[in-house]
Amino acid sequence: MGNIALSGYTEKANNTSGGLRSNMNPIANDLELHLEPTIAPWIAKKENINLAIGIIQGEQRWVKGWGSLQSQRDETSESIEVDGKTIFEIGSVTKVFTTTLLSLLVECGKLELTTPINRLGKAYQSLPNAITLESLATHTSGLPPLPSNLNKSMGQDEQNPYAAYTFEELHDYLRTLPSRDMKNAGTISYSNLGVGLLGNILAEQLNQSYEATIVGQICNPLGLLDTRIALNDEQQTRFAAGYLEDGKPIKPWDLPTLAGAGALRSTADDLLAFVAANLQPEKTAIATAILNTHPLRHNTFAPTSGVIGLMEKAAQFVRRARGNPLVRREEVGVALGWFVEYLLGCDRYAYTHTGGTGGHRSFCGFIKETQTGVIILSNYGEVLSSLFGRYSIDRVGLKLLEIISDRAR
Numbered sequence: 001m002g003n004i005a006l007s008g009y010t011e012k013a014n015n016t017s018g019g020l021r022s023n024m025n026p027i028a029n030d031l032e033l034h035l036e037p038t039i040a041p042w043i044a045k046k047e048n049i050n051l052a053i054g055i056i057q058g059e060q061r062w063v064k065g066w067g068s069l070q071s072q073r074d075e076t077s078e079s080i081e082v083d084g085k086t087i088f089e090i091g092s093v094t095k096v097f098t099t100t101l102l103s104l105l106v107e108c109g110k111l112e113l114t115t116p117i118n119r120l121g122k123a124y125q126s127l128p129n130a131i132t133l134e135s136l137a138t139h140t141s142g143l144p145p146l147p148s149n150l151n152k153s154m155g156q157d158e159q160n161p162y163a164a165y166t167f168e169e170l171h172d173y174l175r176t177l178p179s180r181d182m183k184n185a186g187t188i189s190y191s192n193l194g195v196g197l198l199g200n201i202l203a204e205q206l207n208q209s210y211e212a213t214i215v216g217q218i219c220n221p222l223g224l225l226d227t228r229i230a231l232n233d234e235q236q237t238r239f240a241a242g243y244l245e246d247g248k249p250i251k252p253w254d255l256p257t258l259a260g261a262g263a264l265r266s267t268a269d270d271l272l273a274f275v276a277a278n279l280q281p282e283k284t285a286i287a288t289a290i291l292n293t294h295p296l297r298h299n300t301f302a303p304t305s306g307v308i309g310l311m312e313k314a315a316q317f318v319r320r321a322r323g324n325p326l327v328r329r330e331e332v333g334v335a336l337g338w339f340v341e342y343l344l345g346c347d348r349y350a351y352t353h354t355g356g357t358g359g360h361r362s363f364c365g366f367i368k369e370t371q372t373g374v375i376i377l378s379n380y381g382e383v384l385s386s387l388f389g390r391y392s393i394d395r396v397g398l399k400l401l402e403i404i405s406d407r408a409r
Helices: 026-043 093-105 135-136 148-156 167-175 192-205 208-224 269-278 287-291 306-322 383-390 393-407
Strands: 011-014 051-057 062-066 243-244 330-336 340-342 348-356 362-366 374-376
Touching: 026 051, 026 062, 026 393, 051 269, 051 393, 062 269, 093 135, 093 192, 093 208, 093 287, 093 348, 093 362, 135 192, 148 167, 192 208, 208 269, 243 269, 269 362, 340 393, 348 393, 362 393, 374 393
Parallel strands: 011 062
Antiparallel strands: 051 062, 051 374, 330 340, 340 348, 348 362, 362 374
């Protein structure tokens, strides 16, 4: 698949009242008609929902919020409505920041995509030559989803399972990585471990923490003020507390040792600016680095095995039996971090990434041909309903992309 053409962004029309502004253009009025019917059934029984949806269409941006942060404060506190500045955990959407950072360091000559990572630090010396920086960024390294010695950390705090996992434990695992864990090299097999390692390597190259590298190299040039790992006191007041699928509260997640895989927190405003930068890179200071994350690099997916594979097959059967899918999609492959999908309903290719932590879900997607993008941030960590139900954050996000892209023709 070739690249899809580029074009525009800028103006923003935020709203915190739970509805799109009434004085919008015809595209926005179409969104008003189609947004609620798509979203309402998805969030109907979520009593503590905090949801922010951001939409970009050409030169226009909009944000719509559902819910209030009141429940997280004492009863005398002023209610804070969810809007474009509400902060959520974005989970694996962090990965496209990590791969954009990789592209930036390649562009400035500090690294090469083809470099085996065993040349980039003592901790990685025992890994095979086939594991390159590009293979980490495209999930083709053959590394497993997670290190097998993560269980100790998970046992210490089930609500915050990565927090106690140390760099020493990670490096011990890499030195003794069993060959049976190295599967599917050369094909797309999703690995949090792989992109977590990538984030560590990039930070080491700049002698900074992962957060400092992302802030300095990406957030500052793009004006992203709230995309951070550690939140200051003021940002904490805008953070949406997370909930499990059954509505029970859960702690925020910390990923100190695999930060590049999912540690960032962000807002709809910031992520819309990030999407806008991907739609029109030439208006940014890091244009070439962004553009180089877009070409398709691999299109063969490894089969999913084990319990997860069985669950996915069962979920596909259940959804097919119900018929009338929310959106019809085909997986195309992976770029540098971004997944590429074909949307049958609008005959367009979309760049997407989803994310999830214990109590949050995120979607980030855009279609370059129609200059459209969608951000969804939710404080409900859905798993089973996303697998077996009609709705999931990625299907909702793709549906909205389909709607606004169809209107943009």
